[in-house]
Amino acid sequence: MNPGLICLKKISKTYLVGEQPLPVLKSVSLAINKGDYLSIMGPSGSGKSTLLNMIGMLDRPDSGEYWLNQKPTSSLEEEKRARLRRDHIGFIFQNSHLIPRLSATENAELPLILAKVGFKNRRNKIAKIFSRLGLSERENHLPKQLSGGQMQRVAIARAMVLEPDILLADEPTGNLDQTAGLEVMELLEELNRSGITLIVVTHDHQIGNRAARKLTMVDGEIVQDKPGHDLDR
Amino acid sequence: MTLIDNWRYSLQALVRHRLRTGFVLTAVAIGVTSVLVLTSLGEGARRFIELEFSALGNEIMVVLPGRKQTTGGSIPLYGNSPRDLTIEDALAMQKVSTIKAVAPIIAGTSLISYQGKSREVITLGSTTELFSVRKLQLSQGRVFTIGTSTVAKPVCVLGATIKAELFGNKNPIGQWVRFSGQRFRVVGILEERGESMGLDMRQMAIIPIAAAQNLFNSPALFRILLELKQSGSEAYTEAKLRQIIKKRHEGEDDITILTQRAMMNAFDNILNVVTVSIGAIAAISLIVAGFLIMNVSFISVSQRKQEIGLLKALGATGAEVRNIFLTEALIVVGLGVLIGLALGYTLTLVAVVLWPFIPLAIPWWATAASIAVAFGVGLLFSWLPASAAAKQDPVLALRGN
Ligand SMILES: Nc1ncnc2c1ncn2[C@@H]1O[C@H](COP(=O)(O)OP(=O)(O)O)[C@@H](O)[C@H]1O
Ligand SMILES: [Mg+2]
Numbered sequence: 214m215n216p217g218l219i220c221l222k223k224i225s226k227t228y229l230v231g232e233q234p235l236p237v238l239k240s241v242s243l244a245i246n247k248g249d250y251l252s253i254m255g256p257s258g259s260g261k262s263t264l265l266n267m268i269g270m271l272d273r274p275d276s277g278e279y280w281l282n283q284k285p286t287s288s289l290e291e292e293k294r295a296r297l298r299r300d301h302i303g304f305i306f307q308n309s310h311l312i313p314r315l316s317a318t319e320n321a322e323l324p325l326i327l328a329k330v331g332f333k334n335r336r337n338k339i340a341k342i343f344s345r346l347g348l349s350e351r352e353n354h355l356p357k358q359l360s361g362g363q364m365q366r367v368a369i370a371r372a373m374v375l376e377p378d379i380l381l382a383d384e385p386t387g388n389l390d391q392t393a394g395l396e397v398m399e400l401l402e403e404l405n406r407s408g409i410t411l412i413v414v415t416h417d418h419q420i421g422n423r424a425a426r427k428l429t430m431v432d433g434e435i436v437q438d439k440p441g442h443d444l445d446r
Numbered sequence: 447m448t449l450i451d452n453w454r455y456s457l458q459a460l461v462r463h464r465l466r467t468g469f470v471l472t473a474v475a476i477g478v479t480s481v482l483v484l485t486s487l488g489e490g491a492r493r494f495i496e497l498e499f500s501a502l503g504n505e506i507m508v509v510l511p512g513r514k515q516t517t518g519g520s521i522p523l524y525g526n527s528p529r530d531l532t533i534e535d536a537l538a539m540q541k542v543s544t545i546k547a548v549a550p551i552i553a554g555t556s557l558i559s560y561q562g563k564s565r566e567v568i569t570l571g572s573t574t575e576l577f578s579v580r581k582l583q584l585s586q587g588r589v590f591t592i593g594t595s596t597v598a599k600p601v602c603v604l605g606a607t608i609k610a611e612l613f614g615n616k617n618p619i620g621q622w623v624r625f626s627g628q629r630f631r632v633v634g635i636l637e638e639r640g641e642s643m644g645l646d647m648r649q650m651a652i653i654p655i656a657a658a659q660n661l662f663n664s665p666a667l668f669r670i671l672l673e674l675k676q677s678g679s680e681a682y683t684e685a686k687l688r689q690i691i692k693k694r695h696e697g698e699d700d701i702t703i704l705t706q707r708a709m710m711n712a713f714d715n716i717l718n719v720v721t722v723s724i725g726a727i728a729a730i731s732l733i734v735a736g737f738l739i740m741n742v743s744f745i746s747v748s749q750r751k752q753e754i755g756l757l758k759a760l761g762a763t764g765a766e767v768r769n770i771f772l773t774e775a776l777i778v779v780g781l782g783v784l785i786g787l788a789l790g791y792t793l794t795l796v797a798v799v800l801w802p803f804i805p806l807a808i809p810w811w812a813t814a815a816s817i818a819v820a821f822g823v824g825l826l827f828s829w830l831p832a833s834a835a836a837k838q839d840p841v842l843a844l845r846g847n
Contacts, residue, residue, distance in 0.1 A: 271759055271840040291837065292763045299761020310756050310844070314462035324760050326451045371760070 218378065218410055219245040224267055224277035226260075237263045239433040240277065247378065250405045251412045252421040255430035261414045262383050264430065268412065269302050269381045270294045282378075299327055303372030303409075305401075307384035309364040311356040311371075317363075318343070318352040321370040328375060342370045346400065362393030369400055379410045386420055398423060447766045456773035466746050467778055473742040474782025474824060475789060477735025478816045482790030484731045485812035486797075488724030493805040495717060505674040506579065508704040509539075509687065511667065529695045530666035533655065538694060542686045544679040545672055549575040552658040553668035556626040558651060560612040567608055569625060569651045570668075571658020579673045582647065587619045587634030590654060598656040603634040607648040625653065625661055680705045728812055735816070736823045739779070743827040747771055747835075754835040755843030764836035768829060775828035776821075783820050787813070 226238040237260045245251060253261045266272040267279065270286060279286050281297065289297070298304075311320045318339050325335040343349050346366045356364055365385060372380055382401060386394030398413075398420060405411040415421050429437035447455075460467045511531040536550035552571035557564055576582070577589045590601045602623065609618050618632045636647055659665055674683060688699040754767055790808065798806050835843045 266841050269759070271844070273839050291839075292765070295758060295761050295763040297761075298759065302761075304759050306844075310752070310759075312753055312756065314459065319458075323757070326455070327447055327757075327760060327762050327766065329448050329451075 220280040252424035254421040303377040305382040475786040478786025481816040490806035507672040509670040583637040747831040758840040767836040771832035779824035
């Protein structure tokens with residue numbers, strides 16, 4: 214039996230940069246429990262995003278095992294993984310990744326469309342979430358008509374509409390000023406308090422230190438896991 | 447994703463990416479239109495030639511005086527001074543069992559005049575058979591029923607243009623005209639028909655053969671038209687004709703025989719060349735159109751790799767992504783095809799109105815092929831990049847590569 218909601222066992226990933234193999238994750242093992250609040254810090258290029266993408270099943274490891282909800286995922290075909298992503302995982306990217314032609318509401322309702330939720334239900338749900346995130350005035354705005362903080366809040370709305378078990382945020386405050394960044398972090402932490410497992414990747418210590426559990430990565434390895442202990446290398 | 451949401455999403459993408467949609471639409475429309483217009487030009491040429499030749503009539507042979515070709519490499523003894531063909535020769539030909547009708551023709555120009563108006567006219571002297579052999583119809587009056595008798599009855603049948611110039615709207619039947627001074631009564635007017643076998647029948651007058659002999663003061667025939675009872679007897683008939691002429695012309699078969707079949711064969715070669723050319727034109731324009739549609743579709747989908755990556759990150763399956771892009775391609779190619787068809791047919795129609803003498807027509811297979819290629823290429827080259835991007839792990843598509 215594997216403990217926890219998320220269990221990574223000796224995950225390795227090597228990218229080819231030109232002809233050169235570049236090991237990005239070196240046999241990373243990690244267990245995360247339901248409801249945890251985790252930050253992953255470390256220098257640029259240390260593999261934080263790659264690790265987060267593994268957890269979010271946006272990427273596939275070269276070797277190792279990934280258990281989600283006590284089920285192995287590594288051997289699943291892409292279509293099944295897509296379903297798991299839709300049902301369990303919400304993603305927030307540094308640059309929001311909103312579709313430029315779609316309004317705030319239309320962007321946020323994409324997961325609901327994929328889950329075959331009807332038009333009226335969708336719009337009701339989005340309206341509720343938007344009012345909670347302070348976006349009610351902005352529902353028909355296009356991304357280019359929104360500030361960075363507003364765009365990130367739309368992305369958060371999109372990540373939480375299907376009430377996922379896990380929220381993965383890759384540098385969610387990277388493009389924001391301090392105030393907007395703090396607002397976004399508070400929103401995410403509020404979601405965590407309501408039971409969602411939250412994992413935030415950042416290179417900003419002030420942001421990273423807010424988490425209950427703090428991981429530090431260097432060169433594709435987790436070198437520190439607090440509170441806990443320095444890992445044996 | 448439900449079907450309705452699939453269509454809503456695809457339509458929205460098309461409407462909101464106006465420029466990109468416009469490009470694909472234009473590419474498809476231009477592709478289809480160019481195929482239609484180019485093939486209609488080729489088909490028009492083919493029909494033009496075919497019409498010219500079907501006007502000949504069936505199972506016709508033409509006998510000309512003199513030997514036009516040397517056979518077997520021997521030097522033609524009488525090459526330039528053939529014996530004339532005469533009415534008696536024509537009468538002798540009538541006895542060949544495979545021949546249905548013989549129409550000997552004397553031809554010359556004469557001055558036709560009526561009430562002070564006059565003009566030069568090509569005058570054919572022949573028998574009643576000419577009308578049936580050449581399938582000449584009358585619009586007014588009747589044909590003269592005169593064979594090869596020596597009675598030079600002064601009657602004539604006029605071409606439509608001659609009639610219009612001399613008589614205007616007046617009824618010409620029963621009027622007397624003069625051919626180079628000699629009086630002839632008008633008994634019939636040829637139906638308007640245009641050219642056949644290179645002769646403009648609207649500009650001709652036809653008189654009995656004996657009268658033409660008097661008029662031109664010569665018994666020499668211009669040619670003899672023969673109609674066969676059935677096709678397939680050309681070779682036998684030709685042999686018989688040569689035998690007869692040899693006997694009558696002191697051992698020389700100094701005639702040239704043209705069969706309609708031989709003429710048609712020459713035309714068949716031309717027709718085949720034209721048909722092959724149309725095919726080549728169609729194939730080339732289809733390939734060009736196909737490449738155009740392929741490139742525009744491919745680029746248009748490739749520009750949206752990030753969107754595909756995002757959809758996948760949000761939990762869309764590869765099938766859902768493919769459906770979205772196929773639906774878009776279906777809509778935009780469908781619209782483009784409709785515009786292209788409308789444009790192609792309109793242009794052809796306008797051309798037909800402007801230049802009615804070229805029988806332009808869009809062959810059905812060109813329409814079918816252009817539609818098939820547009821949809822085939824458009825859908826395939828939207829599906830390929832969409833499907834390739836959807837198969838990848840989402841990180842790659844999200845990065846846009
Ligand atoms: N698809 C890829 N192909 C090649 N190299 C990659 C790819 N993805 C990431 N990398 C490289 O892997 C290393 C780690 O990347 P990443 O996980 O994004 O680092 P971090 O998020 O910690 O800054 C970097 O050097 C990056 O350039
Ligand atoms: Mg990163």
